[in-house]
Amino acid sequence: MMPFVALDGLVAPVDRANIDTDAILPKQFMTSISRTGFGPNLFDEHRYLDRGEPGQDASRRVINPGFSLNQPRYSGASILLTRRNFGCGSSREHAPWALIDYGFRAIIAPSFADIFYGNCFKNGLLPVCLPESVIDILFDAVDQTPGYRLDIDLVSQTVTDSHGEAWSFEVDAARKESLINGLDDIAITLTKADKIHRYEEIRRTQEPWLF
Numbered sequence: 001m002m003p004f005v006a007l008d009g010l011v012a013p014v015d016r017a018n019i020d021t022d023a024i025l026p027k028q029f030m031t032s033i034s035r036t037g038f039g040p041n042l043f044d045e046h047r048y049l050d051r052g053e054p055g056q057d058a059s060r061r062v063i064n065p066g067f068s069l070n071q072p073r074y075s076g077a078s079i080l081l082t083r084r085n086f087g088c089g090s091s092r093e094h095a096p097w098a099l100i101d102y103g104f105r106a107i108i109a110p111s112f113a114d115i116f117y118g119n120c121f122k123n124g125l126l127p128v129c130l131p132e133s134v135i136d137i138l139f140d141a142v143d144q145t146p147g148y149r150l151d152i153d154l155v156s157q158t159v160t161d162s163h164g165e166a167w168s169f170e171v172d173a174a175r176k177e178s179l180i181n182g183l184d185d186i187a188i189t190l191t192k193a194d195k196i197h198r199y200e201e202i203r204r205t206q207e208p209w210l211f
Helices: 094-102 114-122 132-144 173-180 185-190 193-206
Strands: 006-014 079-082 106-109 126-129 149-153 158-160 166-168
Touching: 006 106, 006 132, 079 132, 094 114, 106 132, 114 126, 114 173
Parallel strands: 006 079, 079 106, 106 126
Antiparallel strands: 006 149, 149 158, 158 166
């Protein structure tokens, strides 16, 4: 998993509340567990005017010019700004996979659905909760400032704009450490590999019939 320590990134807005995981990645694209290749179908029903199907060449599809991510000013954005309860609905990990594959490394919102929030940390994506009043300020700034960027520092748990205005966010200490070190659940388990092997050898000696 890619570590997350700090990010200076372009911000792209999706000004909607209660975006569920089927809107983030529609179910027909959940044909693989490879974690890659889902970016072209992120927000598929909003980005395109035709119905998407697995295997389509996204470059040949009809683009929705009214959707924010299709606007050239947001090309290359790595920070998604959105509204409350982002990631509600089903618990599919494909949703954070699609966001990461598209190029996002962080999401800023007033709140997230619990399972989606946890899945973000497990896949190297940082979800940042800020008060709705701050979110409103950021949406205004993004709208009025082409190329609007933010600096997100996970170590200090701050979001800072180009004028030096900073906002703090909370994050669980264990999740923070795992993300900074790029450790998913499997990698965390493997840090205990020596102890696991010693335990197996003791059991092999004490209870050989199990082996």
